[in-house]
Every structure is written in C-alpha cells, then in structure tokens.
Amino acid sequence: MNKLFRKAALLLLALAVLTGCGDKAVKEQEEINDEMTKADEYTTVGFSQLGAESDWRSANTESMLSAFTEEEGYSLIYKNGQQKQSNQITAIRTFIQQEVDYIVLAPATESGWETVLEEARDAQIPVILVDRRVNTSDKNLYSCWVGSDFELEGQKMSAWIKAYTEMKGIAPEDLHIVNIQGSIGSTAQIGRTRGLANAARENGWDLCAEISGDFTETKGREVMAALLKRFDDINVVYCENDNMAIGAIDAIESAGGKVGSDIKNGEVMIVSFDGVNETALEYARSGKISCIAECNPLHGPRVRALIEALKNGETPDKFNYVDEEIFSSVRGVSWISVGNKSYTVKTDF
Numbered sequence: 001m002n003k004l005f006r007k008a009a010l011l012l013l014a015l016a017v018l019t020g021c022g023d024k025a026v027k028e029q030e031e032i033n034d035e036m037t038k039a040d041e042y043t044t045v046g047f048s049q050l051g052a053e054s055d056w057r058s059a060n061t062e063s064m065l066s067a068f069t070e071e072e073g074y075s076l077i078y079k080n081g082q083q084k085q086s087n088q089i090t091a092i093r094t095f096i097q098q099e100v101d102y103i104v105l106a107p108a109t110e111s112g113w114e115t116v117l118e119e120a121r122d123a124q125i126p127v128i129l130v131d132r133r134v135n136t137s138d139k140n141l142y143s144c145w146v147g148s149d150f151e152l153e154g155q156k157m158s159a160w161i162k163a164y165t166e167m168k169g170i171a172p173e174d175l176h177i178v179n180i181q182g183s184i185g186s187t188a189q190i191g192r193t194r195g196l197a198n199a200a201r202e203n204g205w206d207l208c209a210e211i212s213g214d215f216t217e218t219k220g221r222e223v224m225a226a227l228l229k230r231f232d233d234i235n236v237v238y239c240e241n242d243n244m245a246i247g248a249i250d251a252i253e254s255a256g257g258k259v260g261s262d263i264k265n266g267e268v269m270i271v272s273f274d275g276v277n278e279t280a281l282e283y284a285r286s287g288k289i290s291c292i293a294e295c296n297p298l299h300g301p302r303v304r305a306l307i308e309a310l311k312n313g314e315t316p317d318k319f320n321y322v323d324e325e326i327f328s329s330v331r332g333v334s335w336i337s338v339g340n341k342s343y344t345v346k347t348d349f
C-alpha cells in the first residue's frame with residue numbers, strides 16, 4: 001500500500017472508530033494517530049539484506065537494525081533475501097510500492113540488478129549499496145556504496161603467506177594451496193579469489209583447487225572433506241570466510257590431520273577472512289587459524305551518515321571503503337606490504 005492509500009485507509013478507519021464509543025474506541029483512535037504520525041515523521045528505509053549465511057552477516061544486520069531506529073528518526077523495513085536474488089528483487093519492488101524514502105541493498109551477487117534499479121530510479125528512490133557491489137553499466141543507478149576492498153583483503157592475506165613461508169624457508173612450489181571460495185559471483189568472492197590467484201601465479205605457488213563453500217560452515221566442512229580425498233599434499237587452506245574455516249578445520253581433524261603453521265612438520269595451515277566469529281578468533285589466538293584478514297561488518301552508522309548527507313542535498317563519495325586490519329598470533333611476521341603501503345600485523349586481538 002503506498003503512503004497516500006495508507007493515509008486514506010487510516011482516515012477511514014479513524015472515522016469508523018469515532019462513530020463508536022467508550023475507552024476502546026479512544027485507544028484505537030490513539031493507535032491510528034500514532035501510525036499516521038509515524039508515516040509522516042520518520043524517514044522510511046527499506047533494507048534488503050541478502051541472507052544470514054555467516055556470523056559476519058548477522059553482525060552486519062544487527063549494525064543496520066541498531067543504526068536505523070525511531071530515536072534516530074528512522075523507520076526501517078528489513079527483508080531477509082534468504083540467499084536468493086529473486087527474493088531481493090521482490091523486496092525492492094515492495095519497497096517501491098510502499099514509497100519508502102531510501103532503499104539500502106546488500107546484493108547477493110554482482111550481476112542481474114539493472115532492471116529493478118531502473119525501477120527504483122524511475123520511482124525517484126535513491127539506492128545505497130552496502131557490503132557487496134552491483135555490476136551495472138550505468139553507475140548512476142545507485143547513489144553510493146560502502147564496504148570493504150575485498151581484493152585488497154586477498155592481497156594482504158597473500159602477502160602474509162608469502163612473508164611467512166619465505167621466513168620459514170619453504171620453497172614456493174612446495175606450497176599446495178586450496179581455496180574454499182565464498183558464494184560465486186559475490187564481490188567478496190571475486191576480490192578474495194583474485195587476490196590469491198594473482199599471488200599464486202606471481203610467486204609460483206601450486207593452487208590445486210578453487211571450490212565454493214558458499215560462506216557457510218556446513219559447506220566448508222563438506223568441501224574440505226572432498227578435497228582431502230582428492231589431494232594428499234594440501235598444506236595451505238585459504239578460506240574466504242571464518243565460518244568455512246571452522247568447517248574445514250573440523251573436516252581436517254576428523255580425517256586425522258593437524259592444523260597449524262608448522263607446514264614443514266605436516267601441519268595444514270588455515271587462513272581466513274572476517275574476524276567476527278568468536279570461535280574463529282579463539283582459533284586464531286591459539287594458532288589453529290594462522291591468519292585472519294579482517295572484514296568489518298559495522299556498516300549501519302556509515303549508511304546512516306550517507307543517507308543524512310543525501311537528505312541534506314549533499315553528494316557523498318560514490319565509493320566508501322572501510323579500514324581493516326590483519327590478525328595473526330604466529331610469530332615472525334610483524335608487517336606486510338601491498339603495493340607501496342605497509343600494514344602492521346596485529347597480534348593482540
């Protein structure tokens with residue numbers, strides 16, 4: 001129901017109630033008044049989240065829900081896309097019908113958004129992208145984006161692997177790496193996969209396999225178990241998020257393997273991304289996970305600031321990157337460099 005229809009319906013209801021009598025009628029009238037005020041008083045934001053596949057995603061949703069509160073002047077309509085782009089497209093169409101003031105989209109994959117974003121533009125509703133990106137030929141189909149530099153995350157992790165293995169005197173050709181990828185076609189997967197694939201080519205590492213674990217613990221476990229049957233020399237597992245790393249560790253240990261950074265003595269080195277899940281952080285502190293490249297999920301306040309800027313008639317930067325760190329308790333690599341920038345490896349986390 002759009003705002004005009006909703007107002008008309010509420011007025012009709014108000015009249016119906018007023019013809020009644022007693023406390024009940026008064027209470028109902030108060031409730032109607034409240035709802036009418038809300039529609040006018042708050043900035044309405046439709047948020048299409050892609051799903052709830054990981055701890056990172058839950059933290060991201062929570063950050064959005066707590067940033068867009070009535071106290072802050074917002075009324076947030078939250079829709080979980082359950083990992084399906086079709087659900088997200090339906091949600092956006094519903095937001096358009098509801099005449100929300102802004103749409104925030106956390107897209108599952110990069111492709112396939114052109115039509116629905118054109119519909120939002122025709123309805124003059126600004127769209128803000130969060131976390132992953134969309135691949136549209138017309139960049140004006142969205143106002144701005146906020147999220148991580150996923151390729152940089154992959155480059156940082158690859159730089160850490162290189163620095164660590166060189167320090168240990170391990171020859172590049174003796175690194176047998178498998179990449180358990182995130183959901184194929186998502187910006188996080190594309191960037192992290194590219195970061196590793198380029199480094200493997202440049203350094204002469206043996207990248208045995210790239211296979212998706214869909215960012216979930218269950219799939220990470222399944223995929224790792226299958227990889228262990230296919231290859232008997234895997235010594236590095238690059239997991240594109242912590243949930244998959246937890247699943248992979250479980251699969252390796254169940255198969256009698258040992259995880260850790262002592263590759264020369266047969267341990268399988270696990271590296272991953274996010275730094276949100278407490279178990280994964282604990283594993284990183286104890287050395288089960290050798291290194292985590294942080295992916296910051298706390299986008300709620302950043303998205304709100306972008307919407308505030310749009311409300312004030314400003315044009316915010318198109319692409320807004322968040323700063324992220326790299327965590328490892330393995331001794332010996334205190335900093336890494338990517339391009340001409342160096343990053344301190346954080347040991348207390």
Ligand code: AHR
Pocket residue numbers: 053054055056057131132188215240241242273274295
């Ligand atoms: O797009 C961000 C990625 O999506 C996170 O790294 C992963 O955990 C999540 O599912």
